Amino acid sequence: YALRFAFVLGTTTQYRWMLSEAVFLVCSLAGNLTSPFLFVVHALEFFRGESARLLLASATLHLSKLGQAVFLMMLVVYMYAVIGFQFFKERHTEGTCRTLLNCAVSYLDGGLQSQGLHGPLTVMAPHSLFDSPLTDWFLQLFAMTFLTIFVQVLMAIFTGVIIDSFGELRDRQGEITSHLTEPGHLLSHNTHRDYVNFFVFLLMDCADDGRELTDLEEYIYTEVQRGSSDWLPYRHNLELQKKRAQQGEAEKERGSAAEVVREQLA
Structure with missing residues (x-):
């Protein structure tokens, strides 16, 4: 890294490259002198690759849409947490719904794990149409609707935005590549x-x-x-x-x- 830093320092005037090489050099020296865990900083070089930057750009291209999806997810979690805390507090497992915040965090954790409310709630499947308590039916419907709305719809929207962004960037890059390889383009290799x-x-x-x-x-x-x-x-x-x-x-x-x-x- 010392040789790389000297090479970059003598061949470029971009402060971004010089700063990154200086950070890598300092972490390399500190990793040898203090703790080898500082070598993990060198894993950031992975993001210098074209494919890694494309993946990172696809996750940050439409931040407004991702923010709206996250807002809807939090709103749904809050609404279900209020209903669960108000009406089904005694049906929760120990330590999952002591307060409204605790209930909301438990619901969010269950949604992100794609298991819905079957972790925080003790959901008993109704065994009879007439003999089962009405609370079991409402609780089952409550858990199933949360699983459908949060996991099947909102999480799919969130991942769909990232996938669409990746496809958009890939098509844009392919269009630029094909445009530059046209026989008559000013910057193509076939120009005189x-x-x-x-x-x-x-x-x-x-x-x-x-x-x-x-x-x-x-x-x-x-x-x-x-x-x-x-x-x-x-x-x-x-x-x-x-x-x-x-x-x-x-x-x-x-x-x-x-x-x-x-x-x-x-």
């Missing part, structure tokens, strides 16, 4: 080397403030200075655009000639 060299030369030329710029160079220089890329060809390079324009004009001329011939024949 002379055109790319001229593009680099033009940018370097525009960066020179020591001479008067032409109108085109001044326009490009202004766009680059304000961080805009509107001046770049979006889909194809200039040669293909010129060829397509010529093909369009030729088709228009052929169409006009065919129309003149039809008028003469008529």
Whole structure:
């Protein structure tokens, strides 16, 4: 890590990379000198990979939707905790519903474990349609509705938001990759080397403030200075655009000639 830190320090000016390498170096030294448990910090390097960052981004892309789902989950837990604490307090197991907060935490724990209220509550399945107490029927319905709403619906919505975010990011990345690999794209590998060299030369030329710029160079220089890329060809390079324009004009001329011939024949 000392060699890596020296290499990064000499090859980059990004403070983010230098800070991360400094943290890894300090934790490496502290792990050798004090406690080996500090080596666990190096596991954070896993998130430098493209796949790990994609997974992390999918969990944080739609935070507002995830927050709304969490709010609904907490609201459902609170409502069921109030009902259970008020009407079924004696049917809870020991230490699961002494207070309203204790009851809500027990319900939330049961919901996150996908077991519903069968852990906090002592639910007895009715054995007869007429002989079973009415309380057992209500308690069974109470536990089943919580399991359906919290586990089957709200938890599915929460995980569905993350899965949709992952699919959206994957499609976006695939679109960018396919866009950059188009044969006529400005940044594709099939673009002529002379055109790319001229593009680099033009940018370097525009960066020179020591001479008067032409109108085109001044326009490009202004766009680059304000961080805009509107001046770049979006889909194809200039040669293909010129060829397509010529093909369009030729088709228009052929169409006009065919129309003149039809008028003469008529």
